[in-house]
Amino acid sequence: MKVSCLQENLSAGLGDVGRAVASRTPLPITNNVLIATDNGRLKLSATNLELSITSWIGAKVEEEGVIAVPARLLTEFVSSLPSEQVEMSLPARSRSLNVKCARFEANISGADPEEFPPTPTISDGLEVEIASDVLQMAIQNVAFAAATEDSRPVLTGVQLELKGDTLLLAAADGFRLAVHEAKLGSAVPEDTSVIIPAKTLSEVSRIASGQEEPIKIMVNAGKTQVLFRLKDAEIVSQLIQGTFPNYGQLIPKDFATRAIIDVSEFARATRAASIFARDGSGIVRLQMTAGEGEDGVGTLSVSARSEEVGDDEGKIDATVEGEPAKIAFNSKYLSDVLNVLGQGMVALETSSPSSPGVLRPMSPAEGTTYVHVVMPMFVQW
Amino acid sequence: MPRAPWRYILHADLDAFYASVEQLDNPEYRGLPLVVGGSVSGRGVVAAASYEARKYGIHSAMPMRTAVRLYPEIVQVLPRFSRYREVSGQVMGIFHRLTPLVEPLSLDEAYLDISRQVPSDMLEEVARGLKAAVKEETGLVITVGGGSTKTISKIASQLAKPDGLMLIKPGDERSFLDPLDVDLLWGVGPKTAEILKHHRIKTIGELADSDLVWLSRTFGKRGPELKERASGLEQDRVEPFRETKSVSSEVTLPKDVGERTALEKKMEELAQEVAVRLRKEELRGKTIWVKLRLADFTTFTRQQTFNSATDDAETIFRVARDLMRRELRPGLEFRLLGVGVTNFQESSQLTMFPTE
Incomplete structure (x- = not known):
């Protein structure tokens, strides 16, 4: 094998596949990244058997070849190189990859590429194309609400539903629920729903960032695997088996109080309060009061207190309908959702201090709807 | 918040509250001696007596049987607490229109700090x-006492009952309190009163003038508090969010019971009530x-503390039952059972899915 490529391209490619590299594995070969020439490009692959990522980078191929080398070692070495041409060569029948860049030269001991687990391919089943920005936004709005560890594996996943021309993503960790709906542009041949590990989707969104070309999603007929085909990468993941909770039931149908608030002001007040909430198990208290004057401008008070540190209260103008209300949330759950909402106005709907609170953006991106439900904290007021 | 230029506190007390609500809801009871209270046949006690009943010497906390003996034709009504709570809420709402500083002491009385409003x-x-507003909007009669401390306003309303109004001007604290019986003072129960009287302290004024060192030695840290209260100087604020310290329920049994299953059945009902109220609050x-x-x-009481907080009837019952079982002895009979939950946990994250 003899190839050359730009240091930044190689470094980026290794970064893309890096999250799929196994750590603490009974199968040591999966600590490697597979490097192979592929139709005039360089193909990098990593897998932890649940998630496989392949990335293609532009390269000048003089001699075909393939080798598996320790992923961390190569990634760290390449990232420390100057931003110049990198030449990699592998003498025939050798297992030692020679890497040259500027005045650096390294020899890295590799492993037999035949031992590297083959990347699963999906040939039958469902295939659908989604605009990259539509899918990325859906993932960013939903994936963080999935559980990171849970006795119920389905909660570590994101429910993906394709129905007609609609894409729906939903995630819930037991304390919050995020549901995002978007238009696909065209109808899917067959309605489908699968549970994709939230980590997989985060990788898809990360690698797709900046990509304008649509993303192709393929689900095999047995619904055990999903493949995301990006412009220069492929992500294949096992699906989570099981039944996702009936999230429709978890979204309150009505409310006693609704406040419409500027997202960035709300986020600022939450940030300020969370500094004081750190000590007190993260409790941020919200109080909504309707306006008394003719302009009807009410107030949302965002406060936190801790025995040791002190207290803080921020007041924001809000259009409040209904009864005066109070509700307390974990500051992390509140700031997570406000972060993805970014800007604009959001409606906060509550029924009682111990019933779920609902946040909905007032003007979501065209063709999308988003609803976020957060369970409150039970506190002494 | 800047300090109010002066301090003035009202104590508002609904007259014969439960009985008045019953007379209001049931016009046929109006003008009649009436008592609200537990079972008529057994050993229930009078929870409230109408003013007509009080003329016959009937008062709250009196055994129902005594009330019936004093006035055999008395109207007896079982309490309807949810209705009393509803009416109480309405009255507290009227208080809140005057000042946000309303401290309810029970369903039928509250302190109002009006220093900043009036x-x-x-x-x-x-x-x-x-x-007038309470009368007009609910049909109920309140007595209002007022003064520069909680003690003064409460004593004033006690003295002005029924349908009374007594406002003590700031500056008149001592002249009002001094001649009054010492046992009118909050914190002076029968035992304390006995000790005081033994030392020739019969009036609030005498208590106010008594030696601080002697008071401290006799009553501990309660001593100086009593002297402050008696002097009309205590600074206790009206606390609008007075925390509930304990939620409990108790019952006087119709007859003494020693049998385990019967006691446990009763305990289970009480635990149920406590759980319902915990959840409500x-x-x-x-x-x-x-x-x-x-x-x-x-x-006597027995208690047990756990790491996690509960509002669950089953849990409360299980613990209460075990605590009670340890006290059961052959031949031992009980006339009253109670169960309560206290040591409230400050916060917990609520979850979407019920725990499995």
């Missing part, structure tokens, strides 16, 4: 307005206690 020359007008406690009274009136 100028000194309008006190009487405002207090009369409050009485959105409280969860870590400590569960039981109160037991023997046939000979010996009363």
